[in-house]
Amino acid sequence: MPPKRARETAQSVAQDSRVDQDLRCKIPVALIVKLGGAAITIKDGRENLDEKTLDACVASIAAVHEHECKLQAEKPNYVRKGIVVVHGAGSYGHGVAKDFLVAEGTRAAMRDNRQLGVGLAKTRLSVTKLNHIVTSKLVEKGIAAVGMSPFGAWSTSGKTMISAGIKAVNEALAAGLVPVVHGDAVLDEQQGCCILSGDTIMEELCGYVKCDRVVFLTNTLGVFDRPPEDHYKLWRGEGSRPPLDFPNEEWEEATKLLIEIVTFKRNHQNSISWVVRNTGSSLTGLFDDSQEMEGSYQRIIGEGEKGISMAEIETSTSANDVTGGINTKIESAVSIAHYRDVSVYIAAAGTRHGDAAIRGKVLTKGGPDANDLTIEELDGYQWFGTFIRKAQPGEPDYVRPIVTARKCLTRLDDRL
Ligand SMILES: Nc1ncnc2c1ncn2[C@@H]1O[C@H](COP(=O)(O)OP(=O)(O)OP(=O)(O)O)[C@@H](O)[C@H]1O
């Protein structure tokens, strides 16, 4: 069993047994989407917005909203489905929270509470500034978006969620509004305060709000079997293009985008396990000893508390990050797919792939026997991202190839 990862951010407990049935949202919801801070801001800097990417995300959300309004106008009995937006902090929060060790709260030695309080206050000033920007952009598109900060309504004890502002989100949805929630600094019963990631908020919300699809947008195409590194992140700036030698061929061929993660529960175990089908040669060294080394066997790559461990996918976290980076996202996404049995997508913001995920236009074609990519067609384009779903009862083993980075690259100029 892989070692447990130390928890960097607050933890959701919204698994079935713990979900308060009275708080379940009664409004139909089309989409719960997280706009990753690494996508809508330049995460390495301080309060540095990536406006172009944010605008693209807002345009995609507005398209879903308009589609729902159109259905409502056309069909007299149609109940317009809601949308919930969550966003991360990126350069509006991670850096300042790191400076003041807000995530560790009073547990961190050598610090007085006054400084901690100032750190919490500064972190909140920054994330709420970003929340204002995101919410304003949605309102400009005619969406009745309302910024909703976790601080006050959401809290933790030893980094485990003890209260979540679900009622307020439900009420906003019932009033026809679009809640815009964000990663935040919150109060913690044991350690004074901690950081609550937007990824964890997604997991908690999905315990109460049933929706058609869940989307995490970030600045990479999806989950890779190793860190995409700086040269593979989406390049930014007006008309900017990757350099001609970007990225080098050896890296492209060796690195795989995990296009599908399937979650399942083994008999007599409480944990979720999850597999990537036919991982290809670059994960050879990671196979469970008991498994054959042929491509068509399923590879168990994660198992542990809540069934999820990052032990066998290589990841890295940026120096400024205080919430566990892509690891927290994968944990939350796997937990949502498994416990809520809903399709979850991790995709690149500001690309046609992210847009397709938001609009619900990613088609999962082909049956269990399909020997080729089955998550591919979007207006004739191949979809690149990571699709996460729960294994269906009796689902047979079959092969879904993982695409190489080189193949992905051919579509990366499709920035919206
Ligand atoms: N194996 C991996 N696959 C995909 N991304 C990875 C991997 N390892 C590291 N990363 C990094 O994870 C980053 C995305 O995670 P991160 O938590 O920063 O995203 P975010 O949700 O957009 O940001 P924020 O937490 O600020 O909201 C990418 O920039 C990527 O470089």
Ligand SMILES: C=C(C)CCOP(=O)(O)O
């Ligand atoms: C750093 C703060 C305050 C929130 C982090 O939320 P995330 O960016 O979604 O992980």
